[in-house]
Amino acid sequence: MTSKAKFQAIRGTRDLLPPDTELWNHVEQTARSVFATFGFGEIRPPIFESTDLFARAVGGETDIVSKEMYTFAESPEPDDPKAAFVTKALSAGLGVELDDFEKAFGSLSALATRHSPLATVSLRPEATASVCRAYIEHNMQQLPQPVKLYYIGPMFRRERPQKGRYRQFYQIGAEVLENVKPDPTRDAAKELAKDAITDAELIQMLMTFFDKLKLPGVQLEINSIGHAADNCRRGYVAKLKSELEKVKDKLGADSQRRIETNPLRVLDSKLEHEQPIIATLPKIADHLCDDCKAQYAAVKRELELRGVLYKENWRLVRGLDYYMRTTFEITAQGLGSQNAVCGGGRYDGLVELLGGPPTKGIGFAIGEDRLILSLQEAGVSPLATRHSPLVYIAWMGANAYATAVRAAKDLRAAGIRIELPPVEQKFGKALERATKLGAQFALILGDNEVAEGAWTLKTLADGTQQKLTEPQLLDFLKKL
RNA sequence: GUGGGAGUAGCUCAGCUGGUAGAGCGUCGGUCUGUGGCACCGAAUGUCGCGGGUUCAAAUCCCGUCUCCCACCCCA
Numbered sequence: 001m002t003s004k005a006k007f008q009a010i011r012g013t014r015d016l017l018p019p020d021t022e023l024w025n026h027v028e029q030t031a032r033s034v035f036a037t038f039g040f041g042e043i044r045p046p047i048f049e050s051t052d053l054f055a056r057a058v059g060g061e062t063d064i065v066s067k068e069m070y071t072f073a074e075s076p077e078p079d080d081p082k083a084a085f086v087t088k089a090l091s092a093g094l095g096v097e098l099d100d101f102e103k104a105f106g107s108l109s110a111l112a113t114r115h116s117p118l119a120t121v122s123l124r125p126e127a128t129a130s131v132c133r134a135y136i137e138h139n140m141q142q143l144p145q146p147v148k149l150y151y152i153g154p155m156f157r158r159e160r161p162q163k164g165r166y167r168q169f170y171q172i173g174a175e176v177l178e179n180v181k182p183d184p185t186r187d188a189a190k191e192l193a194k195d196a197i198t199d200a201e202l203i204q205m206l207m208t209f210f211d212k213l214k215l216p217g218v219q220l221e222i223n224s225i226g227h228a229a230d231n232c233r234r235g236y237v238a239k240l241k242s243e244l245e246k247v248k249d250k251l252g253a254d255s256q257r258r259i260e261t262n263p264l265r266v267l268d269s270k271l272e273h274e275q276p277i278i279a280t281l282p283k284i285a286d287h288l289c290d291d292c293k294a295q296y297a298a299v300k301r302e303l304e305l306r307g308v309l310y311k312e313n314w315r316l317v318r319g320l321d322y323y324m325r326t327t328f329e330i331t332a333q334g335l336g337s338q339n340a341v342c343g344g345g346r347y348d349g350l351v352e353l354l355g356g357p358p359t360k361g362i363g364f365a366i367g368e369d370r371l372i373l374s375l376q377e378a379g380v381s382p383l384a385t386r387h388s389p390l391v392y393i394a395w396m397g398a399n400a401y402a403t404a405v406r407a408a409k410d411l412r413a414a415g416i417r418i419e420l421p422p423v424e425q426k427f428g429k430a431l432e433r434a435t436k437l438g439a440q441f442a443l444i445l446g447d448n449e450v451a452e453g454a455w456t457l458k459t460l461a462d463g464t465q466q467k468l469t470e471p472q473l474l475d476f477l478k479k480l
Numbered sequence: 481g482u483g484g485g486a487g488u489a490g491c492u493c494a495g496c497u498g499g500u501a502g503a504g505c506g507u508c509g510g511u512c513u514g515u516g517g518c519a520c521c522g523a524a525u526g527u528c529g530c531g532g533g534u535u536c537a538a539a540u541c542c543c544g545u546c547u548c549c550c551a552c553c554c555c556a
Contacts, residue, residue, distance in 0.1 A: 064555075170556090456515095
């Protein structure tokens with residue numbers, strides 16, 4: 001199969017083919033309909049954005065930004081006279097004199113500040129940053145708050161592929177963004193309660209979605225990671241770090257490194273021998289500030305009210321910088337070591353960080369590839385035949401052919417899936433092909449049928465046949 | 481970036497200790513020119529991932545390289 005110069009999909013990318021694409025569409029349609037029942041509208045942001053947007057939103061120190069993004073410089077606009085000038089001069093074998101250039105287009109330093117030639121763009125590694133950018137750009141704080149948006153589409157990260165991990169992968173995500181109006185009479189306790197309801201609703205929506213898909217072995221884990229303040233997460237991280245220093249020599253190399261780079265992630269370690277050590281570490285729940293504590297308690301209460309089953313996991317931390325307070329993760333079966341199908345959390349302040357108004361936010365991202373994988377492992381592969389024809393037209397003879405063409409046109413106009421073979425086939429051959437293609441019926445059109453004005457419809461499953469006029473046939477098929 | 485496994489027909493794979501390739505499934509054709517699913521018969525497709533080495537002789541042994549898979553890191 002492998003001759004040398006064949007093109008192949010580049011590492012970490014793949015073709016999604018029928019019948020799998022039927023399942024993909026089913027998943028996406030289910031998401032759309034469930035999300036709509038919760039009042040979410042679809043947003044389709046661009047697939048690439050300014051590199052700086054992701055650096056600021058996701059965090060410049062995260063792996064995603066520091067080493068996994070596909071980043072490239074924008075080449076000059078095709079009709080850019082400056083680029084044309086330089087290209088023409090170079091191809092004529094001339095050097096470009098700075099004086100000539102500046103005489104034509106103005107000083108280089110002025111051009112540089114105007115066009116920022118160093119700006120680069122990146123393929124999106126996630127979509128929350130884009131949604132926040134769009135919220136700001138389109139002044140969505142003017143809309144009735146909160147603004148509820150979902151997206152479906154490909155993301156790009158340059159990682160080593162493995163089971164459930166690809167360089168181009170698909171996410172289904174949703175965000176709830178709410179402008180915070182300055183209001184001196186604001187009741188802080190009420191605000192926290194409201195946020196908790198927003199969180200619980202979002203999670204409920206997720207669980208409804210997974211439920212509809214009949215995804216087996218779904219488990220929701222939640223946690224609160226507080227907010228960035230000395231009396232909250234910052235204080236906890238400092239304490240955690242000092243505790244970790246004490247047991248440093250018992251930890252593996254990765255965990256030792258993380259003590260410096262991201263102490264919270266040590267809690268996430270999968271190493272067997274580190275588990276008893278981790279169990280003795282201080283828990284963040286004991287170090288949350290009063291507000292964060294109250295909010296976390298309220299989220300749990302609201303989930304219970306909605307009948308959403310959850311498991312608390314004090315070791316659940318999120319990798320992206322912008323998360324705070326409520327965080328959650330959903331795992332499923334059959335995924336190998338990448339068993340998280342969904343991750344999310346609250347990110348108040350992110351919109352402001354990107355230059356927008358004070359805004360609260362919470363969202364999630366579902367790994368669609370993993371979701372599909374889990375469904376397939378569980379044997380859930382419905383509607384694998386949606387693209388196969390309902391009726392295969394077996395025709396023989398020139399007169400029958402003309403009739404077949406007309407029948408195909410009329411039946412398709414009624415939305416019926418028709419396969420019209422381009423060559424004349426013996427009826428035996430035609431029925432064989434019809435069966436192979438997964439058709440349910442064969443419409444037999446030969447000289448007899450044309451002469452009688454009544455067509456033969458054969459049910460392939462049981463071999464029965466009936467004679468029908470064209471209107472009768474249309475009527476019969478539409479009623480299926 | 482690090483570690484492990486694997487690359488032979490469209491797919492799944494066999495090919496032992498070296499003698500220039502096979503099976504099943506699938507595809508196509510025929511038995512079967514007005515009736516398929518079954519059965520039987522037949523056909524096509526491989527520079528055995530690529531490059532080099534050892535040898536009279538390499539899919540097989542050695543070296544290199546590429547790709548895929550799994551795991552670590554990280555994340556969906």
